[in-house]
Every structure is written in structure tokens, then in C-alpha cells.
Amino acid sequence: MPEAGRRIMAFHFARLRKLESKVARADEEAIHDMRVAIRRLRAAFRIAGPYFKRKTIRSFRADLRQLADALGAARDLDVIIAHGSAFAQRQPPAAPKLDVWLDHLRARRADAQRNLLDHLASKQFAKFAEAFEAFVAGPETALEPGDHPAGPSRVCDVIPAAIWTQYSIVRSYEAVANPPLESLHALRIEFKRLRYLLEFFREVLGRGADRLIELTVRAQDHLGLLNDAVVASRLIGEFLAQHATSGMSAGDLAALVAYLSELQSEIQARRDQFPEMWREITDKSFRRQLARVLSNV
DSSP states (O other): OHHHHHHHHHHHHHHHHHHHHHHHTTOHHHHHHHHHHHHHHHHHHHHHGGGBOHHHHHHHHHHHHHHHHHHHHHHHHHHHHHHHHHHHHHSOTTSOOOHHHHHHHHHHHHHHHHHHHHHHTSHHHHHHHHHHHHHHHOGGGGBOOOOOTTOSOOHHHHHHHHHHHHHHHHHHGGGSSSOOHHHHHHHHHHHHHHHHHHHHTHHHHOTTHHHHHHHHHHHHHHHHHHHHHHHHHHHHHHHHHHHTTTTOOHHHHHHHHHHHHHHHHHHHHHHHHHHHHHHHHHSHHHHHHHHHHHHTO
16 A cells, blocks of 8 residues: 555656646646646545655645645636636627626736745745655655554555445435535535545556546536536625725626626536436446446455
8 A cells, every 4th residue: 555655646746747837837727737636646645644654744745735725726716717708708799898807816816826936936845846756756764664464554455445435425425405515515525535546546446447437527527617606606796795886887797797697507507417417426336336346456
């Protein structure tokens, strides 16, 4: 397990380092990809962290969280700006413009980019990168001494139980009738954790895991789009509360209300669509396939 964790971390850390120059140029795709790399690194620590000395990895986890926050602030705004811009482009020429909202978001995005650049250029990040490079190259000195008589834990002994446990956590949301948005957001995170376990260990799970991963990704992505609409809706509500009485034109207000209405419709539509995807995850065929895959490890 420590070696599996090291290899996963080394792979995604290498991706992170390759993306730095593009992220510095505010490349939206690179920012998205670096954020994904960070998420996978943090997921790897969730899985393999117990096999390393807590003192050694504590600072790594804190540094990754800081970088994730800086990337998330930029990436979330990219998503919201793209969604709002697409809405604006679909409107007839005579419709009220959404410029006041988009300009507000772009100003926040510029601030987020400066914060991200400052973080990547900081001594703290340089120190983290150097230390983490050494860690993934040879983490033997960071191993937590084990007391198991058979020696270090093996992937085949740990991962089947870990995957089944995570699936059980996902499936437990089946007991929530008409789940509120907060529960769906929490479920999306649990889907992501299941997905990463399946993807990280696809090589030992075999090709039978591909369909399980596909269904998990589909459900996670759907809930992600739902969450994007929820976040955009909340931000517009906050913006209206702050600016509606401070000189906003009738046209600006009309555009925001129209966009907010579309977001609410999207949220409802995605909630209505989700049960079908949910049934694909919770039905017997998924469980049987998962059991077959895990029995091959």
C-alpha cells in the first residue's frame, strides 16, 4: 500500500508541475487540470496516508489544501463566467444585458488569478514542491512502522474492503427521501471518493471496473453541474442583495432576474433527472459487477 500510494502521488505530482507555466498564464484548462491533480493527490493521501508518519505528511496535506483553495477560487469563477456568458449569448439582441454581473465576476477572477500567482511564486510553495519531490522519489524514511506479523499491508488485502466500504457510504444516501441540495452536494463528494478508488486501482481491478467507473463519473458530473448552478444562483442572490438599491439600472436588474430564473429551472431539471442515474448505481446489477471485480483482486 505505501508503494501504491507513492506511485499514485508521483504520477499526479508530475502532472501538477508540468502545468505550472500554463496556470501562470491563466490558461483555464490548465487550471482545471491542476485542480484535478490536486484532488487526486489529496485522495491518495486519504487512502495511503495511514501508512506514512503523520508528522511527515501533515504539512504536505496542509500545503495541498492551500493550493486547492487558490485553484478552486479561480476555477469556480471560470465555470460561473462561462455559464453566464453562454446564457447571455442565447438571448435576443433586444434583451437586457448581463454585463454588470459578468464584469463583477471578471474582476473577482482577476483577483483570484493574482492570489494564485502569488502562491505559486511563494517560498512556501517552492519549499513544499522540493520536499514533496523527495518524498515521492523515496518515501522509505517516512513509513509508519507497522506491527502486522505479515509485514506491510498489501493492495489485495486493503483495497477491496476500502472500495466496498466507500460504495456502502454512497449507497447509504438511498435512505434519504427527496434529498435536499446539501445532501446531494455531500453525495457528490462521496461519489468522487469512490471514483478515485476505482480509477487508482483499475490496473488490479481489471476491465470489469470500466463500466462501474463510467456510471460513477456520470452521476458525479451530473451532481457537479447541479452544484455549479446552485453556487451561481447563490452568488447572484448575494449580488442583488448588495447592489439592487445602489444604482443598478432596470435593465441590469431584469437581466439578473431572468438569469436567476433560468438557473432555478436548471437546478430543478437536474434534480428531476438524477434519480434515473441514482438507480443505476444502487441496483443489483451494479452491486453484482462490483462484487465480481473485487473478487478478482
